[in-house]
Amino acid sequence: xxxxxxxxxxxxxxxxxxxxxxxxxxxxxxxxxxxxxxxxxxxxxxxxxxxxxxxxxxxxxxxxxxxxxxxxxxxxxxxxxxxxxxxxxxxxxxxxxxxxxxxxxxxxxxxxxxxxxxxxxxxxxxxxxxxxxxxxxxxxxxxxxxxxxxxxxxxxxxxxxxxxxxxxxxxxxxxxxxxxxxxxxxxxxxxxxxxxxxxxxxxxxxxxxxxxxxxxxxxxxxxxxxxxxxxxxxxxxxxxxxxxxxxxxxxxxxxxxxxxxxxxxxxxxxx
Numbered sequence: 001x002x003x004x005x006x007x008x009x010x011x012x013x014x015x016x017x018x019x020x021x022x023x024x025x026x027x028x029x030x031x032x033x034x035x036x037x038x039x040x041x042x043x044x045x046x047x048x049x050x051x052x053x054x055x056x057x058x059x060x061x062x063x064x065x066x067x068x069x070x071x072x073x074x075x076x077x078x079x080x081x082x083x084x085x086x087x088x089x090x091x092x093x094x095x096x097x098x099x100x101x102x103x104x105x106x107x108x109x110x111x112x113x114x115x116x117x118x119x120x121x122x123x124x125x126x127x128x129x130x131x132x133x134x135x136x137x138x139x140x141x142x143x144x145x146x147x148x149x150x151x152x153x154x155x156x157x158x159x160x161x162x163x164x165x166x167x168x169x170x171x172x173x174x175x176x177x178x179x180x181x182x183x184x185x186x187x188x189x190x191x192x193x194x195x196x197x198x199x200x201x202x203x204x205x206x207x208x209x210x211x212x213x214x215x216x217x218x219x220x221x222x223x224x225x226x227x228x229x230x231x232x233x234x235x236x237x238x239x240x241x242x243x244x245x246x247x248x249x250x251x252x253x254x255x256x257x258x259x260x261x262x263x264x265x266x267x268x269x270x271x
Contacts, residue, residue: 025268026166030261032057033079034176034229036197041168044069044128047093048162048174048197049229051082057233059263062086068093070127074176075141076101076156079230085109096125096132098141100157121160129167135187137161137178163191169271170194173216177201177230180212189219195269200228202239209240210248217254225269226258233263 024041031037034049035058045067052058062083068091071084075098085105088095094115095105102118105111117125121136141156161175173193175184187193196216198209217223228242235241242260249256261267 022168023270024168025270026168026170026172028172028267028269029265030227030229030263031060032233032263033231035060035082036174036229038164038166038172040128040130040166042128044130046070046072046130046164047087048072049074049080049082049176050084050087051079053083055079055082062090065091067091070125070132071095072132072162072174073097073101074137074161074174075139075159076104076154077140077143077177080176081143081154085111088115096134096162098134098157098160100155101141104154104156119160120158131165133163133165133187133191135161135163135175136181136183137176138181139177139179163187163193165191170269171222172197172269174229175199175212178212180208180215182215184212184215185218188216188223192220192222194222194271195225195227196223197227197229198245199230200240200242200245201230202232202236204230204240206240206244206248207251209245210252210254213249213256214252214254217256223256226256227261228258 027039029037033051033055036048038046047068065087068087071093073084074080084095088111094117096117098120099118102116106113119134121134123134125132137159139159141159143154161178163173165171171193172195174197177199
C-alpha cells in the first residue's frame, strides 16, 4: 500500500479511489450530548442522535448542517431522534432506524420513504464501502407526543445500537443508550471494535459502564479508544464523572484510557 501511494504522489500512477479510501482516516467530532459526526475516508458523513433543538449545550443548529449522508437513530426518545427528519429533508440523507420508528418518520414527519433504511437488531447496512451492523440495546424506545395534534406516544420499536466498520477497517461501537448486556461480549468477539463511544448519562451507574466496556473487550484486543456520550459539557452536581468511570474500570482490570473529547476538536482514526 505504501508503495502504491508513493507512486501516486510521484505522478507515476493514477490515484485508485478504493486504495485511497482504504488508507485514509476517519474524522470524528463530538457536537455535544450524543451527536457525533463521522467523516469517512471516502468523504461520506454519518451523524448519530442529532439532538440540537432543546439541547442545553448545543452550539450547532439545523442551519449549520449542510452535509449529511446517513443519520443513525437508535430509538424513539427525543434526544435520540433530535432533528433527524429536518436534516434528512434538507440534505437528502438516509435515516437508519428500527422499523416502527422508520414508519413514524415517513407518516408523521414527511421523510420520503426512499430516504429511510428500516433495520432492526440483527441486520446490517452495507453502503459505500461502509458496514453498519444494527445490534440490540437495553433501553426504551417511546417518547412524548408524535405531533402537537396527536395524542398517541411515539413507539419506536426495539431500541438499537450500531457497530460501524469504515472502509479503512476502523470499527466503532456506538451502543446508544444501552445498559450493560452480556450480548456486548459477543459483539466484541465477533466485530472487534477499535473504539467504543460509551453511555455516560447523568445518573448512569459507573459499575454498569465499566461492565459494558469490559464485555466489549471479550476476545477483542483491538479496543483502544473510549469516549463518553450523553453527558453535559459542564455536568450538573451529582452527575456521573469520568473519574468515577475510571475508578470502576480500574476495579475490573480494564486499563484502556478514556478520551474526554473536547468540543471543537476533530479526532482522526485509522486501522
